[in-house]
Amino acid sequence: MARKPAPGPRDERGVLAARILTAAREQFAQHGWAGTTMRAVARTADVDPALVYHYFVSKERLLDAATDPPQRWLRSVAETWTTPVDELGAALLRLMLGAWRDDEIGPVLRAVLLTAAHEESTRDKLRRVVESSLIGVSQLGVNDEDRLRRSGLISSQIMGLAMMRFVWKIDPVASMSEDDLIAAVAPNLQRYVDGELT
Amino acid sequence: MARKPAPGPRDERGVLAARILTAAREQFAQHGWAGTTMRAVARTADVDPALVYHYFVSKERLLDAATDPPQRWLRSVAETWTTPVDELGAALLRLMLGAWRDDEIGPVLRAVLLTAAHEESTRDKLRRVVESSLIGVSQLGVNDEDRLRRSGLISSQIMGLAMMRFVWKIDPVASMSEDDLIAAVAPNLQRYVDGELT
Numbered sequence A, B: 001m002a003r004k005p006a007p008g009p010r011d012e013r014g015v016l017a018a019r020i021l022t023a024a025r026e027q028f029a030q031h032g033w034a035g036t037t038m039r040a041v042a043r044t045a046d047v048d049p050a051l052v053y054h055y056f057v058s059k060e061r062l063l064d065a066a067t068d069p070p071q072r073w074l075r076s077v078a079e080t081w082t083t084p085v086d087e088l089g090a091a092l093l094r095l096m097l098g099a100w101r102d103d104e105i106g107p108v109l110r111a112v113l114l115t116a117a118h119e120e121s122t123r124d125k126l127r128r129v130v131e132s133s134l135i136g137v138s139q140l141g142v143n144d145e146d147r148l149r150r151s152g153l154i155s156s157q158i159m160g161l162a163m164m165r166f167v168w169k170i171d172p173v174a175s176m177s178e179d180d181l182i183a184a185v186a187p188n189l190q191r192y193v194d195g196e197l198t
Helices: A010-031 A038-045 A049-056 A059-066 A071-080 A085-101 A105-116 A120-136 A144-167 A178-194 B010-031 B038-045 B049-056 B059-066 B071-080 B085-101 B105-116 B120-136 B144-167 B178-194
Strands: none
Touching: A010 A038, A010 A049, A010 A059, A010 A105, A038 A049, A038 A059, A049 A059, A059 A105, A059 A120, A071 A085, A071 A105, A085 A105, A085 A144, A085 A178, A105 A120, A105 A144, A120 A144, A144 A178, A144 B144, A144 B178, A178 B144, A178 B178, B010 B038, B010 B049, B010 B059, B010 B105, B038 B049, B038 B059, B049 B059, B059 B105, B059 B120, B071 B085, B071 B105, B085 B105, B085 B144, B085 B178, B105 B120, B105 B144, B120 B144, B144 B178
16 A cells, blocks of 8 residues: 555654655656646655645645745855856856756756746746846846846856756757866856956 | 638648647647647637647647748758858847747747757757757867857857747846847857857
8 A cells, every 4th residue: 555644743744845845846847837736746745635735735836835946045146146256157157057966956946947938927936036046146237237137148048058958958068067068158158247248 | 609610622721730730839838748738729720629630640749740840940040050150159149039030930949949848759859950950050160079069059048048038038138129139149159159168
């Protein structure tokens, strides 16, 4: 018989909720918004479907919880922005590559990118993540308009690289070493940071 | 009563097939692979579901037909690659911006990008489109490895820009004028074309 933990004592709640969120990220990333069901998430997490509803109420709220960026990620983003401006291109690229390698942050980023195209609320979240992490805290540019443009262009290159390397897995970008990738791409990011754009 | 054209005379076949493909692109782009049904495509195209099966057999084959790049697009890609090498960065960017504006090509590109994340066969097709249009015909680099890297990096920037501007619609990249975008991005593409990458 399948093991189906019932809603357990209080200290078990965090463990089960985390297990459900891990399963949800996996399902959303693999099957998209429309292809994911609460039942499949429960099965992947090895819990009773009723527990998924009990903790997360609806598929919308489950997606919302599953795609919330960890505090640790927001802190490392904020830290990266303290890098001296002439090394920022490489630092932002290293931040992204490290995030995708991270056991906790990588699956969240993947779930966000893979549901954003079809789910308006995740698109809003992607927008907010981009704005707060890549745009909001940046000190770039001579004025607000310039700052937003530079940050948006940086995001376009970083996101495109993430799609090619981690989501669509198109070679040779998918298989290049991180060192080669940084050598090739960081100077382009650096131009968006402090180069002439007009 | 709803108008439901039956399989008509031979010269009607092309018209109905085109209408089904248009509806399929719209559905796949909006709801993704898992969220699209043959029935919804038939409803959008205003035809009988049996006709969709009759012409396209299965959802897999419908997606395949709906995401085939038009010959006209492949020709304009090949033509772009004849641009003098020092203007290629801007030319490739103009090609992409024009393609998204095109009534026929734009919806195909959108359907490819929006289903590639969750459908292995579309991911293969995206790979082939990237390889044949952006990589295969290019004359870049000093050897094959260098050529493939340069083309892959160009694709990463162009695809990232397309996602930000047309799919996720994140400002200011989504709303910048084409001229501003070309001024900001073309020099970065040009570096991937003929700059020092190591």
